[in-house]
Amino acid sequence: MTQTELAALNDLLAIPGVASVVSDQSGLPKLDITTPAANAEIYLHGAHVTSWQPAGFDEILFVSKLSHFEDGKAIRGGIPICFPWFRAKADNPKAPAHGFVRTREWKLESIAQDAANVVVALTTASDDSTRAWWPFDFRATHRITVGTSLKLELIVENTGSEGFQFEEALHTYNRVSDSSSIRISGLDEATYLDNRNNNAMKVQSGDIRFTTATDNAYVETGDAVTIHDAGLNRSIRLEKRSSLTTVVWNPWSGGAAAFADMDDSEWREFACVEASNILSAGVILQPDQSHIITANITVFTGA
Numbered sequence: 001m002t003q004t005e006l007a008a009l010n011d012l013l014a015i016p017g018v019a020s021v022v023s024d025q026s027g028l029p030k031l032d033i034t035t036p037a038a039n040a041e042i043y044l045h046g047a048h049v050t051s052w053q054p055a056g057f058d059e060i061l062f063v064s065k066l067s068h069f070e071d072g073k074a075i076r077g078g079i080p081i082c083f084p085w086f087r088a089k090a091d092n093p094k095a096p097a098h099g100f101v102r103t104r105e106w107k108l109e110s111i112a113q114d115a116a117n118v119v120v121a122l123t124t125a126s127d128d129s130t131r132a133w134w135p136f137d138f139r140a141t142h143r144i145t146v147g148t149s150l151k152l153e154l155i156v157e158n159t160g161s162e163g164f165q166f167e168e169a170l171h172t173y174n175r176v177s178d179s180s181s182i183r184i185s186g187l188d189e190a191t192y193l194d195n196r197n198n199n200a201m202k203v204q205s206g207d208i209r210f211t212t213a214t215d216n217a218y219v220e221t222g223d224a225v226t227i228h229d230a231g232l233n234r235s236i237r238l239e240k241r242s243s244l245t246t247v248v249w250n251p252w253s254g255g256a257a258a259f260a261d262m263d264d265s266e267w268r269e270f271a272c273v274e275a276s277n278i279l280s281a282g283v284i285l286q287p288d289q290s291h292i293i294t295a296n297i298t299v300f301t302g303a
């Protein structure tokens with residue numbers, strides 16, 4: 001985006017002293033939000049939240065110091081949006097992992113103030129480049145409400161003439177003191193599919209504690225999931241709506257070493273807990289239908 005385009009966007013949408021679009025060091029446009037309730041940073045690239053800091057707390061989201069910030073590549077950390085498939089595309093291993101919307105620039109549609117919150121909407125839609133991977137017409141809106149909690153709503157509309165099925169995830173990288181010492185509650189007795197073991201079906205017993213690489217899709221999960229982090233003396237809670245699966249992921253040391261865009265020790269610094277609809281929980285939409293998945297993240301003192 002040129003400086004002229006940036007200035008035009010700010011003329012149209014910025015709220016002086018509260019929300020404005022700036023260029024990051026790589027030249028990518030991002031929205032900076034500063035209010036008494038919270039500060040946040042949202043990239044137009046991927047409609048990607050990379051920072052959320054509610055008043056009284058340190059940063060909640062992890063972003064790798066080796067992340068790419070460039071068109072066509074995913075940001076490592078923050079909250080990538082995965083759509084219309086999750087992980088590898090089942091029928092095409094050459095397709096980009098987690099779909100194509102996290103690696104392209106979205107359109108900043110609106111910025112509004114609602115009481116103590118700032119509500120931002122970004123959109124993207126099918127075009128020739130998306131139809132090359134997935135032959136359907138859609139429009140997606142990411143509505144983000146920044147305040148003492150962080151609400152994410154991904155709205156997908158079928159704008160075409162035939163039905164489709166898709167997977168989706170709000171792939172939150174929660175910043176933690178040490179992933180090997182936190183615990184995650186809310187999924188006791190939930191059934192999960194273990195992606196490390198060909199999606200074998202297992203049942204969670206008690207809280208989750210990472211002791212090795214973990215990549216589980218918990219199914220039919222509606223309750224809140226909480227990360228208890230004694231090291232930072234805080235807890236991060238995820239509540240969700242219209243999300244049937246919850247993915248819990250940490251790559252551990254071996255996984256981190258294999259990622260070029262993650263420092264070898266950074267696996268300790270995050271825990272992904274992801275509101276999602278993946279695998280057989282994929283959403284079917286007929287023409288003109290729409291679907292909203294919601295994640296609401298809150299943080300409180302104490303673990």
Ligand SMILES: O=P(O)(O)OC[C@H]1O[C@H](O)[C@H](O)[C@@H](O)[C@@H]1O
Pocket residue numbers: 074087097098171195215216247248249272
């Ligand atoms: O490296 P990425 O494409 O961003 O994916 C990172 C991870 O995302 C999710 O949590 C998946 O469940 C994992 O299987 C995947 O490894």
